[in-house]
Amino acid sequence: MIYKKLKQEEIELPLFQGFHRHQVVTQCWRKESGKWQLKDIPFVDEWTKEQYVFLVKCLKNTVNTGGAVFGAFTEERLVGFTSVENSFFGSEKQYLQLSCIHVSEESRGNGIGKQLFSYAVEAATELGAQKLYISAHSAKESQAFYHALGCVEAKEYNRELAEAEPCDCQLEFVL
Numbered sequence: 001m002i003y004k005k006l007k008q009e010e011i012e013l014p015l016f017q018g019f020h021r022h023q024v025v026t027q028c029w030r031k032e033s034g035k036w037q038l039k040d041i042p043f044v045d046e047w048t049k050e051q052y053v054f055l056v057k058c059l060k061n062t063v064n065t066g067g068a069v070f071g072a073f074t075e076e077r078l079v080g081f082t083s084v085e086n087s088f089f090g091s092e093k094q095y096l097q098l099s100c101i102h103v104s105e106e107s108r109g110n111g112i113g114k115q116l117f118s119y120a121v122e123a124a125t126e127l128g129a130q131k132l133y134i135s136a137h138s139a140k141e142s143q144a145f146y147h148a149l150g151c152v153e154a155k156e157y158n159r160e161l162a163e164a165e166p167c168d169c170q171l172e173f174v175l
Contacts (some may be wrong), residue, residue: 002046003116004158005019007064008060008064019079020076026041029140030138039088041175067083068083068084079104082120084123095131095133096129097158098120101117131175133161143169146169149173154170154171
């Protein structure tokens with residue numbers, strides 16, 4: 001496995017050829033009356049070509065605005081990636097956003113996500129953040145991943161992110 005920081009010119013649609021963003025979800029976490037509950041909410045999450053096109057635009061913007069994008073490669077094929085934005089927020093400007101972290105379906109369970117998360121932590125630390133903020137998919141498996149890494153519910157919610165994805169769980173990781 002090779003991990004590397006991606007340059008803006010490397011982030012093009014062909015990079016994601018063979019990347020499988022597919023997840024069968026059966027249960028999701030929902031906060032009701034102030035308490036987190038696991039609910040049966042089955043669906044399949046699979047990206048379309050249009051979503052990959054939008055992703056490329058977003059990741060290029062991340063790099064162009066001083067953030068960082070890292071990729072995990074096996075035999076020159078992208079199997080995972082993560083990104084950290086360079087726009088501070090929070091009452092003390094303590095947060096930087098972990099805007100995405102994904103591992104291709106066939107490569108999950110091999111520690112790639114954990115390693116990518118460590119690169120994101122390093123990048124956010126170098127940029128001067130105190131905490132990573134994650135507006136994270138509420139699927140049971142996604143939340144288990146974040147909690148195993150030490151992420152907890154965010155002390156301060158980013159209203160814009162929470163409103164954009166109302167079913168996401170708002171998390172933080174202290175650097």
